Amino acid sequence: MNARRVRTLTGVALAVALATLLAGCGAFGGDQNTFNPGGDVAERQRDLFLLGLWPAIVILMGVLTAVVYIVVRFRRREGDEMPKQVHGNNRLEIAWTIAPLFLLAFIAVPTVDGIIDLGRAADDDALHVRVVAFQWDWRFQYLDAEYADADGNPLTVPDLYIPVDRQIGVELQAGLNAAATDVIHSFWVPKLAGKQDVMPGRTNRMWFNATEAGVYSGQCAEFCGIGHAVMKFTVTAVEPAEFESWAEEQLAGQ
Amino acid sequence: MELAALVLATGVKAFFQSPAYVIGVPLVAVGGLALMLALTPFELRWPAPIRESDLPVLDDPPEGHPDASEYVKVGVFLAVVTAVEVALYYLDLAEGALLGLLLALSALKFILVVMWFMHLKFDNRLFSTMFTGGMILVLALFTIVLATLGSSLV
């Protein structure tokens, strides 16, 4: 195999890979596209991803260029002499041990910051919702007192409605009633927020909001058996007034 | 016989539900082994036959190993420590103090057995490194696991 062919083929492969990657990021279609967030949490997560993505692409391009350059430039030609035997270089080693640490610190800080921020409890004035996941469907219960019916039962619906621009505080429960056991599920609305697992036997919490009205599709993200692929739901974000009238209507029908 | 009847009559599940018998299986196996060794098709040489002779019983232990009397001394000490442990259990000590004392004493027993009976005191350091490496690893890992799972004892 001659060097030219190596170069061409490698070049083509790289170009295809890069083009695909960029095309993917550019194609903002799809109901579950994490690159097209509809809420603050998802936006923050996308921004953090991009913060990591660009250095990663730069490093990757650096390594790939170096690999191709080295293989082409130092390929064995006929009548080559033996190369100089270089055993190593301590200064270089120290340099490429230390240098990544700076880069990593650069992503570690926003990472820890994000963990703490997303990990805090939901605000008191948030809309409190209990997400109930079971094989293989969802129920959403509105826990605030104003959404309870005459018997004190919370409003319960199969798809989530939320008002825009209001924080939604979520607690996650596996199994239709707390005593029933179920498998692990994961609550995920890609355009609104990253996922949180629904663990049987413990209550996980998260919060998010929607900044734009619309219908967001969500889906169970933790493998949960035969119905895993069809365990879907939607989150409809509407204006607050519209939400209140929707809730009243639902309560009346419950 | 009773054991065998139990296994065959009710299946393994019932057998295990009465876990007292779990421990009985290996005991039966010991008997089976004796039978097997008696009927073995192999010559019982292990690992290699050596000349037949009446070697004199030596007086001294090999280099690097303590004398038998030392082993006995360690044994007596171990027995005493166990007695102290049980006594402590019956004393009305503060919970924290009891916990600390018991852990310390069992660590002492542990170290004595490992150092003297397993010869780590005298043997190659490689062995100590590997063994303590495993100990530290498992302690670290499960401390973290128990901590993240919110266990009461850590």
Add this chain to the structure above:
Amino acid sequence: MQHAPTIDPGHETSTGIDNRKLLMWLFLASEVLFFGGLIGTYLLYRNSSVAPPCPTDCVFDGVTYQGLFDIPFTSISAFVLLMSSVTMVLALAAIQRNNKRGLGIWLLATALLGMTFLAGQAFEFTEFYHEGLTLNTNLFGTTFFVLTGFHGAHVSVGVLLLVSMFIVSQRNDWTKEHSLNVELLGLYWHFVDIVWIVIFTLVYLIQT
């Protein structure tokens, strides 16, 4: 696997350590992780049972249930196993001085002490069973039986090996050249003993 034959490397081993001894120590280091997992699980689940019976006195639905542990009895068991370590090491000391008869006596003594321990465990298991504790009663039953059961299985394997070694050593002419076999079995036996030292303290004596 302590008697696995080893190839003659054509020279001394690189470290001067016998291959089989190294193997045994590696095996024990690995066993540390095994028992660590079992003990860790027990510790995680202590006091997590949602139904009686319990190791010590406990209350469910206003009813007090008496604890199952019988400390004096278990202490004797633990003591027996501890003393079997002493007899084991005396067996080694005997064969290191070419004393085949002494080896036989101490091996047999160790095996008998081991079997006494096993019998004690069988008795204890039976008692617990009659008190209503099985593998599927509650978390205490599951974790306790699996942890002590696996330890008991290790003791049983040890007894098996002790008996085998007794037969083989007495039917052959064992001298101090064979002491490595005894030493390796001893390492295993002492290891099983120290695991019980840990279990005895963490499971039986310390109850929070």
Add this chain to the structure above:
Amino acid sequence: MSGAVIGQQRPTIGEALRRIRLEAATYHGVWSWIATVDHKRIGLMYGATAFVFFLVGGVEALIIRLQLARPDASLVDPDQFNRLFTMHGTTMVFLVVMPLSAAFFNLLVPLMIGARDVAFPRLNAFSYWVFLTGGLFMTASFFTGNPAGAFFEGHLGAPDGGWFGYAPLTSTQFSQGTGIDFWAFGLLILGVSSMAGGFNFIVTIINMRAPGMTLFRMPVFVWMTLATSFLIIFAMPIITVALFQLLFDRLFGGVFFSVADGGTPLLWQHMFWLFGHPEVYILILPAMGIVSEILPTFSRKPLFGYPFVVFSGLAIAFMSWGVWAHHMYTTGLGTTANAAFGVATILISVPTGIKIFNWLGTMWGGSIKINTPLLFSVGFIAMFTIGGLTGVMHSMVPSDYQQQDTYFVVAHFHQVLVGGALFGLFGGIYYWFPKFSGRLLNEKWGQLHFWTMFVGFNLTFQPMMILGLLGMPRRISSYSDGLGWGFWNMMATAGAFLIAFSVVAFIVNVVVSMRSRERVGGDPWDGRTLEWAIPSPPPAYNFATIPTVKALDDFWNTKYVENEAGIPVPVVADGANGDDEEDAGHGIHLPSPSVLPLIAALGPVFIATGFIYHGNPWLLPLIPVGAVTTLVGLYGWALEPVTE
């Protein structure tokens, strides 16, 4: 008197075994393979068996890809799909990459350290047979126990819990049938094999080195074997405990993972990943070792920064114990744990980076021969870099809340395990094939293999990254139209078939090359390490005289000396050519072949079958039968003479 005769049949069995040993010792015929204790033959059997399982796992992958190629497909139903992807993962990890690495350990470690065999040849044979029986046992699960119906009605009986089998999905309540039992017992049996191998290689490397072969004169591959083996012997016991707990729950009504009884399913995740993350490095470190051998040879330069490559490998092995919870960010571990494990995960990229830079440094300024093994190694560097960088992106916890359990993760670990481990292993096959067959693999077919695999690989897994970012969760058996996933999935499926084509090219290559008459000498690549100093294929005893090692890359130093400018000059007296040693090995004592490891290895499968079907009075007795089989094997093994 040792052993008085008891009973009349005693000499007959003993005699039969002796005859098998003698026949096998001639190195001809089928018994010489069944009873072999030669590390080279065991290595070859490991490799061949793992390759067959690779084809099985590959077919599973192709069915999965066909199902996902288009929206709303119904080639397989969700139940079959779940079983297929579970077996695909389990097969590829435990029956392909691990044993392929074990094949290389077996073939190379004794040769590289100048030993005649591993420390415990029969234990080594035992490892192989346990792997084979365990692998067959695991695969046999397809044909059993689906409560919905029989295999010939299209119902597969394989495990359906995913390769990490999260509780409580694996409980009897949520997974009926025997699939999970086969899975758990299969992993236990395979664990025995891996652990026995791990012990054996640690002892071999620590104790069996040729004179002068100090630790820091060992090839990097040997170092990586040592690190991997330590990871195996420390990680396997943890999964063993977890699997026993699962089995006690399933078979005997234990409550370890039962939420109703106060158990916590998270315990399973901790135990699994305490094992599972070191396992990832168990899979990748051997490939890193292989690449570290190939690059210097074809660059005609020593490995750049040898001690740094070694130490970074050890650092990776060590740090792999501190990152397991990064598989569990979304399970609600809490802020502190997520932050700590996030930062630890970020840090593990440092030693990985050091390796990549040193490999580039090795090639820099070299005289690089571009052939298949080198291409695979270079492909490894490129693809593994992507795997590593996406790994760092996963360590950014908040953004990982989005990527967790999506195709982005699937893409990431295939990037590491296919683009990394498998590329490295294929490179190793091309590199050492002549050593063990005496023939070179065909270069044209090899390049076809590499380029189709490289392109196919990128076509398959880069689209998966995009799929993950487009919100496609992993392990879904179908998806609806309109999510924007159809195009990328079709692309991935096309890529998968291109990979399949490349594997066919590889098989053709092996067949074509094995039929070729051309033979190579002991040192076709101008190699650097000891294995090239002996003939190809190596004689049973490996080294006629055990070499005395004076330096790192000792064999190279017998061929060349460096002048003042650091340029190697051939040594004039050319006495080091391995071919001179032929027929020199008379009178070397090798351990006798034995069938007893095989007999001992048969037991566990019987025992497992007996336990799984303990309700069946005909199959229940398999437990004692298996126990006795293993005991007979082990006792015979202990009592049988080692050599004769």
